[in-house]
Amino acid sequence: MTPSTMRVVRPLSITPAMLVSTNISEADYAEWLAGAGYAKGARVIATSQHKVYESLVDSNVGHAPAGSPDQWVEVGPTNRWKAFDQSNSTQTRAQNFLTYTLKPGKAVHTIAALNLVDATAMRVRVTDPSLGLIYDKTVNLAGQLLVSTWWDWFLGPRTSPKQCIYADLPSAPAADITIDIAGNVGLAVGVILLGQMRTFSMGVQMGARIGITDYSRKERNEFGDTILVERPFARRANWSPVLRAAEVDAFVDFLADVRAQPCLWIGSGRYEAMTVYGIYKSFEVLIAYFDYSTCELELEGLT
Structure with missing residues (x-):
C-alpha cells in the first residue's frame, strides 16, 4: 500500500458573531432572571x-x-453550542435534522463533523455574496455491512460512519457556509470544525499504531463483583511520517504553534480510525538522510 500523506486541520474558533442562523434553539433550561x-x-x-x-x-x-x-x-x-466547544463527547442533539449557517470571514478549505450518531446524510453549501451558490455537496452516511453474506444483507448489523470530512471547499472569504446533517430521532454531532488544511510528509509509514484510552470505571469490590461504569474514551495514535528535507522546518514550526491546540490529524483516507481529533503528546524528527527525514509523532485524542 502506498503511504498516505499526512494532513492537519487547525480549526477556527467559532464565535457567536459568525453564526448566521440555525434550527437549534437555546432552550435547554429557563433563562436566568435577576429577581428569581x-x-x-x-x-x-x-x-x-x-x-x-x-x-x-x-x-x-x-x-x-x-x-x-x-x-x-x-x-x-448550551445544546446549540456543544458542536463548537472543542469537546468530542459533548454533543449537539436534534431530532432528524440540524442546520447551521456560518460566516467565518476568511477562506475555509475543510469542514468536518465528528462523533456523529444516527446520521444518514450531510450536505455542505457555500454561497458567495457576489457569485451565489458556488459549492453544494451531499455525502451519504448510510450504514454499511461488516461482512457481505445474504444473511448479513437482510438481517446483519450495519456500521455507520462516525465522521464526515469535506476537504475540497473553494476559497471564498466572504461566503456563507451552510451545514446540514440529516438523520434519525437520535441524531447528534460532537464536533463541527472549519479550517484550512496543511499537508505534510511523503506519507505515514506502514506500522502506524492506533488505539483508545478508555476512562470507564472497571473495578471489583470486596465481594468479587465487577463494577462497570461506561465513560468517555479518547483515541490515540503513533505515526511515523517521512518528511522531505524542504518541509522539516515548516513542520517543526507548525507543531510548535499548535502545541496546546486541538487539531484534526488525518493519517490515511482509507481508515476512519486513522483520523484523530486532539493534540500531539510528543514528536521527534530524525535528520536521517540528505533528501528526507523521519519523524515519530504521538497523538492524544480529546474525549
Whole structure:
C-alpha cells in the first residue's frame, strides 16, 4: 500500500458573531432572571455566554451566574453550542435534522463533523455574496455491512460512519457556509470544525499504531463483583511520517504553534480510525538522510 500523506486541520474558533442562523434553539433550561430565587441543583442558561449553570446553594437570588462562582458552577455549553466547544463527547442533539449557517470571514478549505450518531446524510453549501451558490455537496452516511453474506444483507448489523470530512471547499472569504446533517430521532454531532488544511510528509509509514484510552470505571469490590461504569474514551495514535528535507522546518514550526491546540490529524483516507481529533503528546524528527527525514509523532485524542 502506498503511504498516505499526512494532513492537519487547525480549526477556527467559532464565535457567536459568525453564526448566521440555525434550527437549534437555546432552550435547554429557563433563562436566568435577576429577581428569581433558585434552589440548590437548579439549572439555568445564560444566553449571553451560551452556557448552562447549576446553583450551588439554596435561596440563590441576584447572583449573575457568570460572575458568581460561589453560587453557580458552569455545567457546559448550551445544546446549540456543544458542536463548537472543542469537546468530542459533548454533543449537539436534534431530532432528524440540524442546520447551521456560518460566516467565518476568511477562506475555509475543510469542514468536518465528528462523533456523529444516527446520521444518514450531510450536505455542505457555500454561497458567495457576489457569485451565489458556488459549492453544494451531499455525502451519504448510510450504514454499511461488516461482512457481505445474504444473511448479513437482510438481517446483519450495519456500521455507520462516525465522521464526515469535506476537504475540497473553494476559497471564498466572504461566503456563507451552510451545514446540514440529516438523520434519525437520535441524531447528534460532537464536533463541527472549519479550517484550512496543511499537508505534510511523503506519507505515514506502514506500522502506524492506533488505539483508545478508555476512562470507564472497571473495578471489583470486596465481594468479587465487577463494577462497570461506561465513560468517555479518547483515541490515540503513533505515526511515523517521512518528511522531505524542504518541509522539516515548516513542520517543526507548525507543531510548535499548535502545541496546546486541538487539531484534526488525518493519517490515511482509507481508515476512519486513522483520523484523530486532539493534540500531539510528543514528536521527534530524525535528520536521517540528505533528501528526507523521519519523524515519530504521538497523538492524544480529546474525549
